[in-house]
Amino acid sequence: LAGEAIDQNLKTPGSFFRDHTPTGSSSRYVFEYWTWPQTPQFEQVILNSPVGEIAGTLMRANHVHMVMDNWFMREAGASNGAPWHHDEPYFDFEGTLCIVWIPLEQAPIEDGLTFVRGSHRWGQLYVAPEFSENVPFTCEGSAYQPVPDIDVNPGNYDFLSWEVDVGDCLVFDFRTLHCVANKGKPAQKTQRRITFRFGADDTVFSPRGKWTEETSAYLMDLGQKPGEPIDCGLMPRAWERAP
Numbered sequence: 001l002a003g004e005a006i007d008q009n010l011k012t013p014g015s016f017f018r019d020h021t022p023t024g025s026s027s028r029y030v031f032e033y034w035t036w037p038q039t040p041q042f043e044q045v046i047l048n049s050p051v052g053e054i055a056g057t058l059m060r061a062n063h064v065h066m067v068m069d070n071w072f073m074r075e076a077g078a079s080n081g082a083p084w085h086h087d088e089p090y091f092d093f094e095g096t097l098c099i100v101w102i103p104l105e106q107a108p109i110e111d112g113l114t115f116v117r118g119s120h121r122w123g124q125l126y127v128a129p130e131f132s133e134n135v136p137f138t139c140e141g142s143a144y145q146p147v148p149d150i151d152v153n154p155g156n157y158d159f160l161s162w163e164v165d166v167g168d169c170l171v172f173d174f175r176t177l178h179c180v181a182n183k184g185k186p187a188q189k190t191q192r193r194i195t196f197r198f199g200a201d202d203t204v205f206s207p208r209g210k211w212t213e214e215t216s217a218y219l220m221d222l223g224q225k226p227g228e229p230i231d232c233g234l235m236p237r238a239w240e241r242a243p
Contacts, residue, residue, distance in 0.1 A: 001041035001042075001044055001045055002041060002042065002045060002071070002102070002104055002192075002194050003104050003192065004041050005035065005039040005041035005042045005071070006071050006073060006104075006192055006194075008038075008039055008041075009032050009035050009038075009039060009071065010030075010073075012038075013032060014032060014034075014035060014038060016032055016033045016034050016035070016215075017030065017031075017032040018030065018031055018032065018131075020080060020131045021078070021080075022079075022080055025077075025078065025079075026077065027074075027075040027076060027077035027078040027079075027186075027187070028073065028074075028075045028078065029072075029073070029074045029075070029078045029080050029081065030072075030073050031070060031071060031072040031073065032070070032071060033068050033069060033070040033071075034068060034069065034218075034234060035069060035071065036066075036069045037234065042069050042194075045194075045196075046066050046069065046196060046236070046238055047236065047238060051100050051102075051169070051196055051198075051238070052064055052066065052198065052238030052239030053239045054100060054169070054171060055098050055100055055171065055196070055198035055238075055239070056198070056200070056239045056240075056241065058098060058171055059096050059097075059098055059198070059200045060200075061096065061200035061201050061241070062200075062201050062240070062241050063200075063201060063237055063239060063240040063241065064198045064199060064200055064237070064238055064239050065198065065199045065203065065230040065235045065236065065237050065238065066196055066197070066198055066235060066236055066238040067091075067093055067097070067197050067198065067199045067203065067230060067235045068091065068196070068197040068235075069194070069195070069196055069197075070194070070195045070196075070197070071192070071193065071194045071195075072191075072192070072193045072194075072195070073190065073191070073192050073193075074180075074187050074190070074191045075187065075190045076186075076187050076188065076189050076190050077186050077187060078186065078187045079184060079185060079186045079187075080131075080184075081179070081180035081182070081183050081184075081187075082113075082131060082178070082179050082180045082183070083129045083131065083147075083179055083183065084129070084147050084148075084150050084151075084177055084178070084179045085126070085128060085129055085147060085177065085178070085179065086119070086120070086125075086126060086174065086175045086176055086177050086178070087099060087174050087175075087197070088125060088174045088175050089125055089126065089127065089128035089139050089144060089208065090128045090139075090212070091197070091208070091212065091215070092205055092206055092207045092208050092212050092215060092216045092219065093174075093197075093199055093203055093204070093205060093206065093230075094203070094204055094206045095199055095200060095202040095203035095204055096199070096200035096201075096202050096203065097173075097174035097197060097198065097199045097200070097203055098171055098172065098173055098174060098197075098198055099171070099172055099173075099174065099195050099196070099197050099198075100169050100170075100171050100195060100196045100197075100198065101113065101169060101170045101171070101172070101193060101194075101195050102168075102169045102193065102194045102195070102196075103164050103165075103166065103168065103191075103192075103193055104166065104192040104193065104194065105166065105189070105190075105191065105192060106164070106165045106166060107163065107164050107165075107191065108163050109161045109162065109163050109181060110181050110182045111181065111182060111187070111188070111189075111191055112161055112162060112163070112164055112170075112180075112181050113161065113170065113178050113179070113180060113181060114159050114160070114161045114178060114179055114180075114181045115159065115160045115161065115172060115176055115177065115178045116150065116157050116158070116159065116160075116176070116177040116178070117157075117158040117159065117160050118158070119175065119176055119177040120172075120173035120174070120175040120176040122175075124145055125143050125144050125145070125175075126144060126145055126146065126147045126148075126177070127139045127140070127144045127145065127146055127147060128144075128211070129147060137211040138210070138211055139209070139211050140209070140211075141209060147177070148177075150177070161181055174197070198238065199230055199235075201229075203229065203230055204227060204228060204229055204230075205219060205224050205225065205226055205227070205228060205229075205230060205232075206226065206227065207220075207226055219232060219234065219235075222234055
């Protein structure tokens, strides 16, 4: 189902389609988010699969909202990918949130993600780096520090990564630092991934800054109020703990 949804989105991309393919490269690195209202396949995964329950159970939540669906495609030969980052500074949400990351193909460790163990507990927000020059923005403010130069000082960190197969998922906190494992190296085969970002009971909509104005304005146009709990049809309640 998810593969069909990605194929559909590639044919008719929406307003949140992002192309991070370097100039001159024949291998694309693209993604899109908030696609589920136009792709029934994603809606089925969100509302009729265990992903919401998995997220809610791990966050010990009474209920969870699916705040964003997101798919990624990195074609064979693509040499760029996600840099070291954590998700929170890119999005207008605060509270307890997690990401469910699902591969659509078997992925050895070098084709997956690498995480810095325990980084979600450091109590620090980091500047959201650009994924490419194609989509420029500036994340700024006193709350944000530069992302540590992890690749230069790998001995200072404890890394986690896993080989994954179709049907597996990885779940991690909104503040966990991570990147593509083979960052800077050409992908050996096309990689398709989907992620679902889930917010627990305490999640509120909190517009972050100029770099997120497009998404925050979009949500406010749909009726979501700043500083308030999630209450918007675009971000459905995906799971509720039984009484």
